Amino acid sequence: MSDSATRLAPGATIGILGGGQLGRMLALAAARLGLKCHVFCPDPQAPAFDVVRRTTQADYGDENALDRFAEAVDVITYEFENVPAETAAFLAERRPVLPNPSVLATTQDRLTEKTFVANLDVRTAPFAAVDSPAGLAAALGRIGRPAVLKTRRFGYDGKGQALIRETTEAAQAWKAIGAHPAIVEAFVPFEREISVIAARQHDGQVECFDVIENEHRDHILKVSRVPANVPAALAAEARRIAEKIAAAFDYVGVLAVEMFVVREASAHTVLVNEIAPRVHNSGHWTLDGCSVSQFEQHIRAVAGWPLATPVRYGRVEMINLIGDEVANYGRWLAMPGTAVHLYGKNGARPGRKMGHVTRVFPE
Amino acid sequence: MSDSATRLAPGATIGILGGGQLGRMLALAAARLGLKCHVFCPDPQAPAFDVVRRTTQADYGDENALDRFAEAVDVITYEFENVPAETAAFLAERRPVLPNPSVLATTQDRLTEKTFVANLDVRTAPFAAVDSPAGLAAALGRIGRPAVLKTRRFGYDGKGQALIRETTEAAQAWKAIGAHPAIVEAFVPFEREISVIAARQHDGQVECFDVIENEHRDHILKVSRVPANVPAALAAEARRIAEKIAAAFDYVGVLAVEMFVVREASAHTVLVNEIAPRVHNSGHWTLDGCSVSQFEQHIRAVAGWPLATPVRYGRVEMINLIGDEVANYGRWLAMPGTAVHLYGKNGARPGRKMGHVTRVFPE
Numbered sequence: 109m110s111d112s113a114t115r116l117a118p119g120a121t122i123g124i125l126g127g128g129q130l131g132r133m134l135a136l137a138a139a140r141l142g143l144k145c146h147v148f149c150p151d152p153q154a155p156a157f158d159v160v161r162r163t164t165q166a167d168y169g170d171e172n173a174l175d176r177f178a179e180a181v182d183v184i185t186y187e188f189e190n191v192p193a194e195t196a197a198f199l200a201e202r203r204p205v206l207p208n209p210s211v212l213a214t215t216q217d218r219l220t221e222k223t224f225v226a227n228l229d230v231r232t233a234p235f236a237a238v239d240s241p242a243g244l245a246a247a248l249g250r251i252g253r254p255a256v257l258k259t260r261r262f263g264y265d266g267k268g269q270a271l272i273r274e275t276t277e278a279a280q281a282w283k284a285i286g287a288h289p290a291i292v293e294a295f296v297p298f299e300r301e302i303s304v305i306a307a308r309q310h311d312g313q314v315e316c317f318d319v320i321e322n323e324h325r326d327h328i329l330k331v332s333r334v335p336a337n338v339p340a341a342l343a344a345e346a347r348r349i350a351e352k353i354a355a356a357f358d359y360v361g362v363l364a365v366e367m368f369v370v371r372e373a374s375a376h377t378v379l380v381n382e383i384a385p386r387v388h389n390s391g392h393w394t395l396d397g398c399s400v401s402q403f404e405q406h407i408r409a410v411a412g413w414p415l416a417t418p419v420r421y422g423r424v425e426m427i428n429l430i431g432d433e434v435a436n437y438g439r440w441l442a443m444p445g446t447a448v449h450l451y452g453k454n455g456a457r458p459g460r461k462m463g464h465v466t467r468v469f470p471e
Numbered sequence: 472m473s474d475s476a477t478r479l480a481p482g483a484t485i486g487i488l489g490g491g492q493l494g495r496m497l498a499l500a501a502a503r504l505g506l507k508c509h510v511f512c513p514d515p516q517a518p519a520f521d522v523v524r525r526t527t528q529a530d531y532g533d534e535n536a537l538d539r540f541a542e543a544v545d546v547i548t549y550e551f552e553n554v555p556a557e558t559a560a561f562l563a564e565r566r567p568v569l570p571n572p573s574v575l576a577t578t579q580d581r582l583t584e585k586t587f588v589a590n591l592d593v594r595t596a597p598f599a600a601v602d603s604p605a606g607l608a609a610a611l612g613r614i615g616r617p618a619v620l621k622t623r624r625f626g627y628d629g630k631g632q633a634l635i636r637e638t639t640e641a642a643q644a645w646k647a648i649g650a651h652p653a654i655v656e657a658f659v660p661f662e663r664e665i666s667v668i669a670a671r672q673h674d675g676q677v678e679c680f681d682v683i684e685n686e687h688r689d690h691i692l693k694v695s696r697v698p699a700n701v702p703a704a705l706a707a708e709a710r711r712i713a714e715k716i717a718a719a720f721d722y723v724g725v726l727a728v729e730m731f732v733v734r735e736a737s738a739h740t741v742l743v744n745e746i747a748p749r750v751h752n753s754g755h756w757t758l759d760g761c762s763v764s765q766f767e768q769h770i771r772a773v774a775g776w777p778l779a780t781p782v783r784y785g786r787v788e789m790i791n792l793i794g795d796e797v798a799n800y801g802r803w804l805a806m807p808g809t810a811v812h813l814y815g816k817n818g819a820r821p822g823r824k825m826g827h828v829t830r831v832f833p834e
Contacts, residue, residue, distance in 0.1 A: 135522075136503070140812050159499075159523070438777070449505075
């Protein structure tokens with residue numbers, strides 16, 4: 109059932125695995141287009157449940173629930189990359205799952221992902237697999253220091269990472285990440301972090317949004333700015349890389365590629381840091397600053413509908429509202445030219461993404 | 472419970488009476504802001520049901536259902552002006568109903584509405600009440616011909632209207648509108664039709680969108696263009712009229728005023744044709760062509776949140792997809808710079824509004 113050329117009729121139902129803010133914004137985009145969504149999520153408080161009529165609250169391993177979910181929908185997509193492989197495989201036997209589950213297998217593991225990118229002749233930071241303290245010491249010998257040790261699986265927002273400045277810190281770092289299978293990467297003294305959001309259709313059509321510049325605080329995205337302050341040739345190169353990765357996956361939907369911009373001698377170059385096989389926080393600005401949003405592009409692709417050509421409305425800045433920053437929503441509502449998005453989450457825990465605001469300025 | 476200064480917290484629930492495309496787009500706007508909606512509608516196929524978690528499918532006279540609905544929500548609004556007066560009164564005893572139900576009483580009756588407008592020293596076409604064939608003959612004698620006979624209540628999209636060119640057509644017209652209590656209006660040889668969408672907050676703050684020019688076909692809105700091709704002074708006058716009407720109602724929410732532009736000697740003037748106490752088809756362009764939509768402005772007002780100041784992104788054209796025109800959605804999806812909205816309705820009956828498209832052009 110990996111029929112990537114599905115073409116949905118208006119009124120058809122898209123199943124979404126995951127009920128966070130990304131699933132919520134996907135469902136809202138589908139609603140504009142006259143498509144229904146059915147959200148599957150284990151969390152009874154999932155914010156996406158509030159914006160759809162059909163929901164399944166069940167574990168990703170609950171085969172009865174998955175079976176009924178598949179019956180109720182026409183095509184299935186996901187809002188996050190850690191969908192269990194068994195869940196994706198079970199569903200893919202019953203309905204088209206887009207992007208195809210092999211993308212999940214590649215991107216759920218940092219080592220597989222980095223190897224995949226390197227095999228496309230796309231540059232990354234030097235990296236090595238690490239399975240033991242001895243292996244870590246050997247790898248540090250090859251790639252040098254400072255370096256970053258990261259678990260191969262289930263890391264996000266800086267979780268499962270440890271910086272190693274000196275060789276003496278290696279043992280501590282190995283413990284800090286829980287002694288899980290890992291990857292060690294050379295620390296990249298980047299000038300800036302950028303991302304490219306690309307949408308790809310089953311026929312190979314690709315539409316990229318303009319290159320985004322990202323600012324993180326405490327390993328969490330805080331501000332995205334568009335366009336990124338990089339030379340045009342470098343922006344074009346970044347988009348080419350995203351297209352190359354999307355084509356190599358035979359990707360259907362929206363994908364984000366995070367990259368570092370580094371200076372080498374007198375020139376700048378980009379290194380791929382991470383692939384997110386989904387809509388991405390750094391693309392939220394498209395909801396207000398562009399003629400089409402990343403969420404609508406993903407829905408169009410998954411529905412087998414033509415992609416739109418994005419036209420940006422100006423210089424755009426997106427600011428995440430993290431934890432109790434959301435309490436200031438009233439100030440943002442009153443700020444001229446500011447679009448406010450709140451995700452309908454219940455508790456403003458530290459580090460939790462509660463909403464975002466977008467500001468569009470004339471260019 | 473007519474507390475117009477309610478201020479909702481994020482996560483609060485807005486009850487919406489009516490489940491058509493306007494209710495649907497209101498619910499989508501509320502979702503962006505982290506507010507929940509509960510839709511009440513007698514129609515089991517209501518398109519707004521698909522985009523909210525909480526729904527009530529019941530008759531507007533079902534007091535048990537209304538009671539439970541009121542219990543479940545924090546504030547109540549409506550997507551259409553023909554909410555029965557008894558329904559509004561029943562709910563207003565339990566929760567704030569915004570805009571306040573007295574607005575419904577005025578705008579449900581063309582005679583009361585026109586009288587209300589005339590009492591504000593705002594011009595309309597000459598009109599007279601008609602309750603019998605004899606009364607119609609007398610009224611035609613006073614206001615002249617051609618004239619339009621309209622039922623006082625429940626008319627929309629040209630339904631319940633008859634044009635009278637010659638006195639001999641009067642009896643036929645009276646029959647055609649069903650011999651209901653009516654109003655007869657002088658036919659206005661207008662140059663163009665315009666509308667103003669105004670949002671008003673409980674503290675009196677008003678934000679108008681730019682004046683819209685409307686083109687009807689078979690009495691149904693077909694195309695809206697912004698800005699309207701009218702002199703700046705006339706546009707300002709049109710906005711002043713909308714503000715005056717909103718203030719006179721002590722209105723909270725979005726209201727549309729339809730007007731005719733007529734030439735008198737060498738000058739242009741505007742005559743008010745109709746008030747819609749709700750979001751309006753001619754304001755759909757704001758979803759894509761403006762920094763804030765009419766739907767979000769309405770939700771902000773009803774929530775007691777500050778209004779946004781609208782910034783238009785260019786010259787905008789909105790085209791309704793009526794009846795089987797919706798079958799062409801694929802062509803519109805592929806057209807660069809075009810935003811497509813489908814309402815998720817089941818049958819494309821003739822005259823039924825199935826969706827709309829918006830195109831934004833640089834100014």
